[in-house]
Amino acid sequence: MDQELRTGIAHWLTSIGIDTQPSDGISSAIMVVACLVIALAAYIFVKRGVVTTMNLVIQRSKAHWDDIFMRHQVLEKMAVMVPVLILNILMPLALNDHKVLSSLSDRLLDVTIVVLFVRAIYSALDAANEIADYNLVSRRLPIKSFVQLAKLFMFFVAIIISISVLADQSPIYFLSGLGVATGLVMLVFRDTILGFVAGIQLAANRMVSPGDWIEMDNFGANGTVEEVSLTTVKVRNFDQTLTMLPAYSLTSGSFRNWRGMSESGGRRIKRAVQIDIQSVRFLTESDMRSLSKINHLKDYFSSKSAEIITYNAQVEDADMYVNSRHLTNLGTFRAYIQEYLTQHDKIRKDMTLMVRQLAPTELGVPIELYIFTNDTRWEYYEGIQADIFDHIFAILPEFDLRVYQGPTGADIRSLRH
Known part of the structure; x- marks a missing residue:
């Protein structure tokens, strides 16, 4: 798809009298500078035009969820991808006569796009988690655990794609090697895996949610649950100290949840x-x-x-x-x-x-x-x-x-x- 787009742009530039295959270093440098200027102009247009306009619309909106997305700067982080995408399309044209530089810049820009995309998705997930907290959805489902799991999954996918791009190999080649390292992954991420499974059990049985008052004598916890994450449950005790409980300890051990008392009204x-x-x-x-x-x-x-x-x-x-x-x-x-x-x-x-x-x-x-x-x-x-x-x-x-x-x-x- 990128190659077809580059070919179309090259034909268009040729039709208006611009040489898309410069034969000397000065012409290539001029083309690189032109690409950078175009990318910068596109970023300024998107950032100050599109993003600013949308933020003004969001500020005037009565909805609350869009304010959370604006506070996490989701649009701003997506806008940063625009100049990189433009450079990813134009730079191979500018460096067409320099195969090594063209290939290197193309790979680096591809990795940059992956990183920026993951960064924007991370912000969107954080905003979604805050919206769930605001709407009290987190009291029924461990949203933060799902968000953290999604971030962890995207991190590994981004690492594999980035390595495959830099090595000019198919991602399947690297994915096949994960089977050999399964035992090591299970060992390193034991708490994460156990915590996720425990989070599913806690959510399915509504055992504990943020805002609940729980007692767990084995860990000295007696207070309000502030956060249920992928691997831990944070409890603020009544003496204002914090106790971090392993999520799986709530399913493997016994604890007292006073939520029923609060919900009953007596x-x-x-x-x-x-x-x-x-x-x-x-x-x-x-x-x-x-x-x-x-x-x-x-x-x-x-x-x-x-x-x-x-x-x-x-x-x-x-x-x-x-x-x-x-x-x-x-x-x-x-x-x-x-x-x-x-x-x-x-x-x-x-x-x-x-x-x-x-x-x-x-x-x-x-x-x-x-x-x-x-x-x-x-x-x-x-x-x-x-x-x-x-x-x-x-x-x-x-x-x-x-x-x-x-x-x-x-x-x-x-x-x-």
Whole structure:
């Protein structure tokens, strides 16, 4: 194709009286200079005319993706190819009488075109990756891994084509030699190959995406995924340090992804208050009159009192606590916390909402809250949790309950006296 184009240009130049086969060095030099001038003029026209005009159109456009292409200077890098393409066509005509120089310049220009083409494609791929990040496509697919793989593939193709052009051999000749070096390639690019395969698995199963909060104790990672590349996953920990995880470690090992929590809109609180067993007792009539004034317990006392009166009426010697049913301060406290959380505006009502008593231990009776907040942001979640337990600790004396605390050194010494 190039030869046909050169022949056509040569016939056209001959028809207008220009000698396309100069016989002396001065004529050849003049032709070379003329080629350079034409190439420079073409570059100026494309750069300041076509590219500048298109950039103005892009700036006025409401679309965002074209601004990203302009920021990565894709058009500018493609414009650089224009003068090289012109030189690649015209230089053999100017150096027609100098076969060695003509062949050398032709090969060098061919390699330059390959390099500039790959450079422009690299910029286009970077722009496409940024567009995918902007449109959140990277949260579903490992776009950066595909981009890096495409760059790696194009790099090897460019190297093979460049060597074949310089050596004046068919690229197939060099490609056939890759079979012998397959073992070496597998060894050198082991992490790249494993990372790519892992990237496909991560994407297919939606195991991890940029923006996810993951924990991987083996590598000390606990933070937000910033980047999923061909070989590594970059995690910014909550202490602002960075952890680089091998991509294949996420498929070969275990890790925790908190994305489900974020997408559900509810974050779990699972914490217990240790109640001193010695403070647990039955409620007296005076206690019931006092506690029944609490708004969150009015319905509870109304239903429970009727139920207990009905039950005790059928029991002999109901005046003995062991024979009859009675309310306890701990059970009433659980009922209060249940109703308090049900009415709390920061707690999800459509998710598990439970106040339960766990098995007693040497630290007392655990009363555990198993609930979900409606705000998953860490700082707000911690604030909601702290407010709830502040209220619980402050309200315990109203039920004549105490939080268990282990004896201190001073307490033990006081017992000895």
